[in-house]
Amino acid sequence: xxxxxxxxxxxxxxxxxxxxxxxxxxxxxxxxxxxxxxxxxxxxxxxxxxxxxxxxxxxxxxxxxxxxxxxxxxxxxxxxxxxxxxxxxxxxxxxxxxxxxxxxxxxxxx
Amino acid sequence: xxxxxxxxxxxxxxxxxxxxxxxxxxxxxxxxxxxxxxxxxxxxxxxxxxxxxxxxxxxxxxxxxxxxxxxxxxxxxxxxxxxxxxxxxxxxxxxxxxxxxxxxxxxxxxxxxx
Numbered sequence: 001x002x003x004x005x006x007x008x009x010x011x012x013x014x015x016x017x018x019x020x021x022x023x024x025x026x027x028x029x030x031x032x033x034x035x036x037x038x039x040x041x042x043x044x045x046x047x048x049x050x051x052x053x054x055x056x057x058x059x060x061x062x063x064x065x066x067x068x069x070x071x072x073x074x075x076x077x078x079x080x081x082x083x084x085x086x087x088x089x090x091x092x093x094x095x096x097x098x099x100x101x102x103x104x105x106x107x108x109x110x
Numbered sequence: 111x112x113x114x115x116x117x118x119x120x121x122x123x124x125x126x127x128x129x130x131x132x133x134x135x136x137x138x139x140x141x142x143x144x145x146x147x148x149x150x151x152x153x154x155x156x157x158x159x160x161x162x163x164x165x166x167x168x169x170x171x172x173x174x175x176x177x178x179x180x181x182x183x184x185x186x187x188x189x190x191x192x193x194x195x196x197x198x199x200x201x202x203x204x205x206x207x208x209x210x211x212x213x214x215x216x217x218x219x220x221x222x223x224x
Contacts, residue, residue: 004152033212042114042200042215043153087152097143097166098202098213100152 002026004101006088011107016078020104022071022088033098034062034073035087043087046073075106083108114203114216122222123191131186131219133201141165142184143213144176145200153200159184160206196223 003025012018022032031050035043047055049064049071061074073086085103092099115134123129135142141160145153155168159178173189182203188195198220202213 035215040217042217045212045214048212089152097155097158097168098145098153099155100145102150102152 002029002090002092002099004088004090004099006086006101006104008102009105009107011109012078014078014080014108014110017074017076018078018106020073020075020086020088020106022073022101024069024071024088024090024101026069026090026092026099029090029092031091032062032064032071033089033091034060034071035089035100037085037087037103039084046086048091078108080108080110082106114201114214116199116201116216116219118219119217120220120222122224124224125191125193127191128187128189129191129221131188131199131201131221133184133186133203133216135182135184135201135203136214139203139205139214140182141204141206142178142182143202143204144184144186145202146170146195147198147200147218149197156186191223193223196221 005023034046037043047062054063059076064071087103088101089098117132143158144156147153157167158165162178175187178184198218200218202215204211204213
């Protein structure tokens, strides 16, 4: 089976930098996704890591270490609109399905 | 480019009833996955359809069933509804189910069981 752990909640201030961690135990996976989900809305794709290392996309970066079973999402120059749930998901082999963590609710305050 | 659309947006049913939820995939996408998201939880995989065939299934009982049509739209059917079936049901589409293709989600159907 698979187990994915994320902090339940985090708070940060507008303009700051925040790192959301994700640890996992799995027998194998293709890659790791990060999704953003605002309340009452669909999850939207943020990033995908296959190889170890950092992937940067504007204000968002994601890091993966397969040997450590660890990933993080880094959000820079936080804006109020970044208040949302951030979901870490493993893309498993075989058929391509996503196994999600419970999500981290990020609250950005002025 | 048309995104993933789901209907209805909200639905209220009672225990024992049956429900059908619908999903139109993003144009060009031939793979549809269904997820159940309980309040405060991450989405849980129900099943996936690829070219009208079930391509994988999560840990859900047989009363959860589905279909995919030639235009790649899809239905999720749930029989003998239980209170625990109250959740947000998400549909996601992708191309060929390839590992590096992100799944694009619809806004979901909020199902409440009384």
